[in-house]
Amino acid sequence: MITFRGVNKHFGGLHVLKDIDLHVEPGEVVVIIGPSGSGKSTLLRCINKLETISGGELNVLDMPLGGRGADVNRLRRDIGMVFQHFNLYPHLTVLDNITLAPVQVLRQPKTEAEAHARHLLAKVGIPEKANALPSQLSGGQQQRVAIARGLAMKPKIMLFDEPTSALDPEMIGEVLAVMKQLAKEGMTMVVVTHEMGFAREVAGRVIFMDEGRIVEEAEPATFFGQPKAERAKLFLSRVL
Numbered sequence: 001m002i003t004f005r006g007v008n009k010h011f012g013g014l015h016v017l018k019d020i021d022l023h024v025e026p027g028e029v030v031v032i033i034g035p036s037g038s039g040k041s042t043l044l045r046c047i048n049k050l051e052t053i054s055g056g057e058l059n060v061l062d063m064p065l066g067g068r069g070a071d072v073n074r075l076r077r078d079i080g081m082v083f084q085h086f087n088l089y090p091h092l093t094v095l096d097n098i099t100l101a102p103v104q105v106l107r108q109p110k111t112e113a114e115a116h117a118r119h120l121l122a123k124v125g126i127p128e129k130a131n132a133l134p135s136q137l138s139g140g141q142q143q144r145v146a147i148a149r150g151l152a153m154k155p156k157i158m159l160f161d162e163p164t165s166a167l168d169p170e171m172i173g174e175v176l177a178v179m180k181q182l183a184k185e186g187m188t189m190v191v192v193t194h195e196m197g198f199a200r201e202v203a204g205r206v207i208f209m210d211e212g213r214i215v216e217e218a219e220p221a222t223f224f225g226q227p228k229a230e231r232a233k234l235f236l237s238r239v240l
């Protein structure tokens, strides 16, 4: 589904991704961890072409993303992304936030989009909030709406960039539970997070990044049990 081969990314003089090799199979859950500034968000943003790679090869859903040829619209349709800040439209109800893209982009009939949206709201545990405005919801509820909005496009891949980092501690669990369920259902997911419990429990593979490089890649039991890279050991000693 996703293949990086020797990918590099520069922002002007700043070398942010260095020789990234990464392969993600359908149904895999890959968790990316690492210190701030190590390139995690940039790597994620390359996958849906919010950033363009500077060199190497990147293939996503059978499309090469290096040049100008990539069908960005198809990419954005097929890849859902959830950010730290939920970015809901504040003036639209929860239901309208979720149905906006399916109606406008996929040309779904409004009634069909709404039925699907209600199904998704039940799935993320807040069926009663369809007519609420985002400001009337807690942070955890808003983030669950953002996940439902992503799912409304029936994506093939879901990207999560620190989806719980802006939440109060008591709301983190409810968002992680939704992500865990999604993983169980076979969604292909790439998740940047500092939630080590989630990584340990849900990840098929953990990627540790430092200074733009993938310095370790392992199954969670191996990574958390016997990290090899010194930088990963140090990182884990600080966060665990």
Ligand code: ADP
Pocket: 011, 014, 016, 034, 035, 036, 037, 038, 039, 040, 041, 042, 043
């Ligand atoms: P992480 O998500 O691991 O904290 P990022 O991918 O956000 O790391 O950033 C990696 C590096 O790239 C940082 O030094 C950051 O300042 C820089 N960077 C990120 N986005 C941009 C941008 N649009 N322009 C210039 N520098 C950027």
Ligand code: MG
Pocket: 040, 041, 042, 161
């Ligand atoms: Mg980041």
